[in-house]
Structures are given as C-alpha cells and as structure tokens.
Amino acid sequence: MTTATKERAENALQEKIQEKIRGIAATLLENGTVDAVIGYSRGSLSHMTRAIMAKTREDAQKLVFNSHCRMNLAAYLTPELMEKACAGKDRAGKVAVVAKGCDSRNMVIQIQENRYARDQVHIIGVPCTGMLDKAALARGVEQEQANCATCIRRNPVIHDDLAGDPVPETDPDKDRFADVAKIEAMAPPEKAAFFDDLVSGCTRCYACRNACPLCYCPTCFVDEARPQWVGKTVDPTDVMTYHLVRAFHDAGRCTDCGACEAACPMDIPMRHFTRKTIRDTVTAFGCEAGTDPDKRPALDRFELKDPEGFIR
C-alpha cells in the first residue's frame, strides 16, 4: 500500500470506529448503564481534540475518533469526577471511557493501585493504529508519534465494548529500544549535555504531569514545602530534578502512551527519561506495565534473583 492509500484506509477505519463509539455511548447513556461517557470531541484548533463528558444522547453525537486523539483519557478518572458524574444519585458513580491500547494499560494500573474499582468504569476499547505527531504537524509533516512506532499493545488489554475489529499487534521481536541504546552509547559528559539541552526549554508548566494518568498524588513532590525537594524556578538543576523524579515516579508504571509529550507546549521529548526506565524494567525485571491485570507493577513486587551487582 502506498502511504496515501494507507492513510485513506486508516481514515475509513477511524470513521467506522467513531460511528461505533457514538452508538455505544448513546446506548449506555440511554439505558442508564453509566452516568457519563468520557471521550474525545473536536478541538477548537485543527489537528487537536479535547476531552468531553457526554451525559445525554445528543452529547454522544459530539464524540469523535481520529489521528489526533493523543490525550490519555484515563487521566480524567478521578474520585472527584466519579462523584460529579453521579451527583444526586444514591449510588457510586459509573463512567464509560474511550480507551486506546495504551490508555487501557494505564487503567489496569489504576485499578491495581485501587484508584477505582473495575466495575466503576465501562471501557469502550478502541483498536488503535497510531496517532500523528503534533510537533511534526506544525512543520507540515504527517508523521506517526514516536511512541506509537514502538507500541506493543494497539488493542485494549481490558474492555467492556470494542469499537472496531482488533488490529494486528506489532512484531514483538522488533528492537524497540534503539533510541535508549543510542543515548547509552554516549560518553557521560555527552549524555549530560544531551539531557541538559533536552529540557532547556522547559517552563515548568507541569502540563506533562497533569496529562499523565499515573500522576495523581494528592500533593505532588514539586508542591511539598517541608522539605522542599525541588525549587520552583526554571533553574537548570530544578528543571532536571523535576524531570528525573517525575520519570522515576512513573518507573514500572509508564505505558509510553505519549500524553506527556503531546501536552508539552514547548515540544520537549521528555519520553527520553521514561523510555530508559521502561527499558530497564523490561530487561531487568521482565515487566511490561499494565499488560497483565493479575500482575502487580514492577516496583510493587520483587524476585530473589533481582540484579544486585551494584551493591557491595
């Protein structure tokens, strides 16, 4: 298939998915199965979508699905939203969520971490063929997001409805950590320079943190004052400390959904930090975050034979 025909095929596929999502959402809302449906709707800018909480049949017709659904809607599944969804009703809230493969992996982790119960969410799974990179689009180039190119779960891990036929998964034997290996081959000063330059544009807006479905601490470490772990300035050390700790907090949990990069107004490829932790969790502990609902996240369990060559 040429690129143009492939794109047309993808668009047709996505349109079908969109119709199905609208149908499923309308039925769920009409039957009262859920209080609300969280999905994507058209954004005010081209090549963008925004999140919507549909509560009526009419709202459901605003739901869309295309190559610009970069957000991870699992980030909206907060206790506050659940409460809001069922306001005035005499029971716990239940919401439906549109979830791509990576989003469903995040939901597996959220359920494992007791963020909400499995029966409180109705997952409208979407077999995903990848999203378009927003930074490349700004340059006029249609290009798949880097995290989609190395995706291992295009189809949802858990779902209640599937809005479309499952798509083939990518070849599992493919070397998907070439980017990490490339940085590892550098000398330490080069690595330092690479990462210093990488985050030099950061304005500490915390969009990456807010977009992340795994960043839900009631008080984020950047807001803690006693002790103050990290300064609130754009001082290079503060910025680097923020990115290091953010990446480390997601170690063993990050599913490489790319929502952080997609949310960044400065187009900082901060996935370079999390990619390293993902690679290490896979190679050292054999864990793929969120792919198995019965397995605890990597840092919440251990093996007697974990690597300890670095310990005296």
Add this chain to the structure above:
Amino acid sequence: MSEFQPKIVTFLCNWCSYGAADLAGVSRFQYPPNMRIIRIPCSGRVSAKMILHAIRSGADGVWISGCHPGDCHYIEGNYYARRKFYLLRELLAHTGLEPDRLQFSWISSAEGVKFAQVAQEVIQTITALGPAQRLIKQMPDAVAEVA
C-alpha cells in the same frame, strides 16, 4: 588547596548498618570522617527525592546501607529497595551523573569490620571522582549577595 575531602551523605538502616557503625566505633576500627550519617528505619524508606536532595545540597556522594537480603526487619523492605535503587542508579547514569556517586551495601549489625572496610572503599571511590559537578543547586547571584 589541601587534598579534596568529599562530603558523603550516608543513610543507614536502624536495624543493621547503623548498629554496624556503632560496633565499628566501639571496636575502634578506623575510617576517614567524611560521612554524615542519617539513621533510617529501613533501606526501603529511602526515596529518589532524598538522594537527589542530598546531591543538590552539595553532597559529593550518597551511600545507602541496609540489611542483607532475607534479613530485613520488615521481612522484605530491602528487596523493594534493591529494585528501586537499580532503576534510579541506571536513570541517573543515563542522564549523565557518574554512577559511582551512589553507593549501596548490605551490612549486618555484626559486621563492624565490613562497615569500616566498605566506608573506606566508598570514600576512596568518591574522592577519586572529585567534587560533584552535576545536579547541584546554585543559588542565584542576587540572593547570594543579600545573604
């Protein structure tokens, strides 16, 4: 200037390595005085924030010591710590920090000799690396002048 003397922030588990340090002391085993010891309930208590905080405040190295695998007072705290430290050490090395600035060891409370020996090794390794350059918070000039 005299020879470089590193500052090393040392986190010692209350149930083993802290006792080992005590034993090394009462047994009069010698090791250089470069360490600032902080007592913690378990090596699993140490978080990435604490390690980075030590470095950004001017430590040239961080040494964390806990119980041998299988000997944890809380049964399995050091196993979780081991995974955590492995990932953190890798991540910091990946972003350009010398991996040897972070030192880890398992020392039981009976191992006073090992404590003094490892302390010497840790101090030697970090002295050889020289003063820390990376991830140190420099106060802005304006503030420094007021201070």
